[in-house]
Amino acid sequence: MDKIDIFDTTLRDGEQSPGAAMNVEQKYEIALQLEKLGVNVIEAGFPVSSPQQFEGCKLISERIRGVTVAALCRSVKKDIDLAAESIKAAAQPRIHTFLSTSPIHMDYKLKKKPDEVYEMAVEAVKYARNLCAEVEFSPEDATRTEMDFLCRIVEAVIEAGATVVNIPDTVGYTVPEEFHAMISEIRQRVPNIDKAKLSVHCHNDLGLGVANTIAAIQAGARQAEVTINGIGERAGNASLEELVMALNVRKDALPYATSIDTTHLYNTSRLLSRIIGFPIARNKAIVGENAFAHEAGIHQDGVLKYRQTYEIMTPQTVGRTDSKIVLGRHSGLHGYSKRLEDLGITLSENELKHTYERFLQIADRKKEVFDEDVFAIVSDELGRHLSTLTLEYFNIISGNTAIPTATVRITDGETTYEEASTGDGPVDAIFRAIEKAVGIETILEEYNVQAVTPGKQAVGEVSVIIRIEDRRFSGTGSSTDVLEASARAYVSALAQYTRLREAQSE
Ligand code: KIV
Numbered sequence: 001m002d003k004i005d006i007f008d009t010t011l012r013d014g015e016q017s018p019g020a021a022m023n024v025e026q027k028y029e030i031a032l033q034l035e036k037l038g039v040n041v042i043e044a045g046f047p048v049s050s051p052q053q054f055e056g057c058k059l060i061s062e063r064i065r066g067v068t069v070a071a072l073c074r075s076v077k078k079d080i081d082l083a084a085e086s087i088k089a090a091a092q093p094r095i096h097t098f099l100s101t102s103p104i105h106m107d108y109k110l111k112k113k114p115d116e117v118y119e120m121a122v123e124a125v126k127y128a129r130n131l132c133a134e135v136e137f138s139p140e141d142a143t144r145t146e147m148d149f150l151c152r153i154v155e156a157v158i159e160a161g162a163t164v165v166n167i168p169d170t171v172g173y174t175v176p177e178e179f180h181a182m183i184s185e186i187r188q189r190v191p192n193i194d195k196a197k198l199s200v201h202c203h204n205d206l207g208l209g210v211a212n213t214i215a216a217i218q219a220g221a222r223q224a225e226v227t228i229n230g231i232g233e234r235a236g237n238a239s240l241e242e243l244v245m246a247l248n249v250r251k252d253a254l255p256y257a258t259s260i261d262t263t264h265l266y267n268t269s270r271l272l273s274r275i276i277g278f279p280i281a282r283n284k285a286i287v288g289e290n291a292f293a294h295e296a297g298i299h300q301d302g303v304l305k306y307r308q309t310y311e312i313m314t315p316q317t318v319g320r321t322d323s324k325i326v327l328g329r330h331s332g333l334h335g336y337s338k339r340l341e342d343l344g345i346t347l348s349e350n351e352l353k354h355t356y357e358r359f360l361q362i363a364d365r366k367k368e369v370f371d372e373d374v375f376a377i378v379s380d381e382l383g384r385h386l387s388t389l390t391l392e393y394f395n396i397i398s399g400n401t402a403i404p405t406a407t408v409r410i411t412d413g414e415t416t417y418e419e420a421s422t423g424d425g426p427v428d429a430i431f432r433a434i435e436k437a438v439g440i441e442t443i444l445e446e447y448n449v450q451a452v453t454p455g456k457q458a459v460g461e462v463s464v465i466i467r468i469e470d471r472r473f474s475g476t477g478s479s480t481d482v483l484e485a486s487a488r489a490y491v492s493a494l495a496q497y498t499r500l501r502e503a504q505s506e
């Protein structure tokens with residue numbers, strides 16, 4: 001079978017999703033997981049855009065050894081130099097340079113003539129090749145570029161030394177048949193096309209990101225640029241898990257292999273969701289809560305008689321279990337850590353200890369602890385221990401005749417803050433009290449609550465997005481008590497901000 005390289009751009013294009021900003025440690029945590037998942041390339045960031053982006057690329061290059069690490073840059077020397085510098089420690093570094101080629105982008109954005117753009121692209125690739133053995137070039141907005149010009153520029157950048165040429169559907173405009181024809185035409189018309197790997201990068205504005213990527217693969221593209229959970233600019237990018245599982249399940253129709261270990265897909269998706277605080281839609285393919293749930297009586301009956309009647313893949317293939325009762329309050333540390341192992345979660349001894357303590361608290365309140373609860377507990381507890389801001393306790397008075405009043409105590413290293421506040425409701429009172437305690441003014445942009453497992457004692461997962469000084473920070477928290485989960489989520493978002501503030505002052 002032909003091999004398709006998986007180029008993961010969760011940490012670059014994905015991170016450009018509104019509200020998905022990650023700090024350097026969080027990016028590293030995701031990169032470790034991507035390595036485990038088996039991606040071929042990690043695009044670690046866009047170094048010229050901020051010092052944090054540069055640091056993220058540098059740290060990932062230093063520590064992730066088994067995967068190519070790419071850094072994005074515009075086609076100008078200053079950007080290319082910075083990209084090269086940020087990934088110089090990587091085992092296999094790649095500079096990814098881009099320049100718009102569509103009439104609309106050249107006229108309105110770049111204000112440059114096609115010949116100038118052509119020269120700039122060639123110069124950029126030559127310059128980058130002197131700094132790095134692997135250079136990828138992307139003609140931005142390729143799907144709205146005139147075909148003659150696109151073929152001319154692709155040929156020229158390959159001649160200048162590009163080892164990968166990526167055709168982006170930047171605005172998610174194309175449709176599968178058209179994109180197939182475009183990739184085929186490039187392969188026919190560009191004489192030196194065999195000297196570079198052909199890649200595609202599809203956005204999801206019309207919900208066609210994965211379909212377009214598959215069409216391009218069928219036409220000869222051999223690298224797919226994707227993101228976990230399909231996060232990315234606007235409606236996002238083609239989703240890694242959907243593409244990989246389509247190739248995996250439909251090998252008969254799509255005879256292409258990837259190096260992805262599909263049993264890590266669910267874990268990776270949950271990890272990202274926890275870190276950026278984006279809940280996963282219940283009906284999201286592959287990783288959504290309902291993706292393997294059968295509700296209708298006829299379906300349940302069919303599945304019980306013979307699974308394949310309504311299941312085209314097993315939950316185990318993507319790293320999910322059958323979600324049966326797993327643990328309870330009498331489960332010992334050994335049983336707990338064995339369950340983590342089965343779920344593919346690896347923790348240090350210290351992390352194991354902290355998450356086990358929290359597991360016992362939850363198991364005390366809840367008779368049955370499901371796999372999803374375990375994921376939520378681990379995510380929440382790890383997030384908390386990465387941070388110095390900790391919610392020590394909260395107390396709330398509320399009711400339909402009382403004015404909701406909250407008291408909180410928060411510690412930041414050696415310092416303790418305690419404050420009380422009233423609010424429009426109990427959650428508002430808690431958030432105001434926390435804000436007063438830490439002395440940081442925020443705007444709450446999003447608040448979501450989701451039950452992780454069924455039943456009255458379900459673990460609730462709360463995610464929030466807050467805005468501070470024009471930047472957005474996200475946080476998640478889990479508990480059987482929704483108010484506690486809310487308080488934890490708020491503190492974790494604030495902790496993201498304080499970590500960034502500390503990093504900047506350093
Ligand atoms: O969507 C796009 O065109 C991009 C390029 C930088 C590859 O993200």
Ligand code: ZN
Nearest residue numbers: 013168170201
């Ligand atoms: Zn993109």
